[in-house]
Amino acid sequence: MAKKELSAEERQERTLSILTPVVSVLLALVIGAIIVACLGKNPLQGYGAMLQGSWGDASKISKTLERSCPLIFTGLCATFAYKCGVFNLGGEGQFIMGGCATACVILGGGIEGPAGLALGLLAGIVVGGIWALIPGIMKITRGLNEMITTIMLNYIALYFMEYVYKMMYSDQGLPKTVAMPKSARLADLAGTHVGVLLAVVLGVVVWYVIFRTSFGFKIRAVGMNPVASRVNGFPVKRLVLLAFVISGAIAGLGGSVELLGRTPYRLADGFGSGFGFDGVAIALIAQLNPIAAVVVAILFGTLSTGGTMMQSVIGVPTAIMDIIRGLIIIFAVAGMAMIKLPKIRAFLTNRKQSKKTEASA
Numbered sequence: 001m002a003k004k005e006l007s008a009e010e011r012q013e014r015t016l017s018i019l020t021p022v023v024s025v026l027l028a029l030v031i032g033a034i035i036v037a038c039l040g041k042n043p044l045q046g047y048g049a050m051l052q053g054s055w056g057d058a059s060k061i062s063k064t065l066e067r068s069c070p071l072i073f074t075g076l077c078a079t080f081a082y083k084c085g086v087f088n089l090g091g092e093g094q095f096i097m098g099g100c101a102t103a104c105v106i107l108g109g110g111i112e113g114p115a116g117l118a119l120g121l122l123a124g125i126v127v128g129g130i131w132a133l134i135p136g137i138m139k140i141t142r143g144l145n146e147m148i149t150t151i152m153l154n155y156i157a158l159y160f161m162e163y164v165y166k167m168m169y170s171d172q173g174l175p176k177t178v179a180m181p182k183s184a185r186l187a188d189l190a191g192t193h194v195g196v197l198l199a200v201v202l203g204v205v206v207w208y209v210i211f212r213t214s215f216g217f218k219i220r221a222v223g224m225n226p227v228a229s230r231v232n233g234f235p236v237k238r239l240v241l242l243a244f245v246i247s248g249a250i251a252g253l254g255g256s257v258e259l260l261g262r263t264p265y266r267l268a269d270g271f272g273s274g275f276g277f278d279g280v281a282i283a284l285i286a287q288l289n290p291i292a293a294v295v296v297a298i299l300f301g302t303l304s305t306g307g308t309m310m311q312s313v314i315g316v317p318t319a320i321m322d323i324i325r326g327l328i329i330i331f332a333v334a335g336m337a338m339i340k341l342p343k344i345r346a347f348l349t350n351r352k353q354s355k356k357t358e359a360s361a
Contacts (some may be wrong), residue, residue, distance in 0.1 A: 006030060016339045021285050024331035025299070033326040041314040050321075053309020054302045062191040064140030066262050068301030069093065070272070072199040074279025075286065075293040076206050077247045082288050084243035085223035086139075090132060090150030091251045092276025093157035097131045098252030099259040100157070100164050103177055103267050105199070106167045106184050115186035121256045128252015129245040131157065139235045144267025149279075149355030154276065165267040176268035186261035193261035202250065203284055203294040210290065219243060251276070281325075285332040 032041035054064045074091040081088035097308035102120035105111065111119055135149035143197045167178040186193040210216040222239050230236045255272060259265065278300060307321035 005261050020226040020335035021322050021332050024328050027331050028324045046310045046314045049313035050310045054306035057193050058285035059219050064301050064305045065192050065196045067304050068298045069196045069199050070254050070258045070275045071297035071300050075277045075282035075297045077251040078280045078283035078289050079290050079293050084219045087147045088247050089147050090153050091279045093154035094128040094131045094248040094251035095255040096161050098128040098255030101127035102256040102259050112181040113183045124166040124252040124256025125249045132244045132248020133326035136241045156342035177266045180265040195261040196256035203290045207290040232330045238288030281329045
């Protein structure tokens, strides 16, 4: 089947959708440089230190990729859900529950070796999916707002994790679980754990499912117009539930990978903290493109790991990186909203037509 050729308006919209996050990153970096300069420091030296701290050698690259790994999972979680018009803000809770499920299976069952690894990852996927299924059922049966229910479930997951690491599998009474057995941990690959490769491959798989399969077409159709999808015979409620479950399973797998792949291999206070909402931001900046979400997650990982080196070299607080990250989110979301405005689209269309008229004159 021949590929349908895009219209001029569609090509223009696609170009703008690609340029918007790129320009957003550049603007955020420029403003960050101005802030650093106002503090009396050299912004070029600071950004150089940031790159050196995140990509300077093999160990730093490994640290950056490991920091990006959970962000890839939560970014893909939000991307898949949002494509179906589902506002899943519970990625953090699903991530945490995935880690808790893995710890309970391995520590509670005393399972080690490849069997422990496989069952631990499977438990994370299943429990993450179930944790997302709960707000999905409440949405389609009672009409409850999924943004509220998923956020509430985040807190329940957080307190359940606290019970797990303080009461169930505490390490000699300390507020942390015992470390996962070495034989059940993820293998190393080029200085980092194999979960990083799994996250990248999953991004490609999610992209293929969304944009190259009939199931993905139905998911996107429901996200764009659920009423029209229902009229055309699509099982909208079933697709919404599947979007919740798949989204939660991705986040749950991320929690398992984080627990089994990254030091200290334990559940403790702060496990999964902030990853869910960072994932939402990553999905929005990537404009719900799974492969772009992987790239944006690695950018966020770079900012996180490079901020420490920037602080030590030029003496600015690491909060500068948080400011830059926040500015990227603001500019990207604002830019996407602007290019969707009818007046802006009409202005761009008229400008393009006037250029064509001048060229033909």
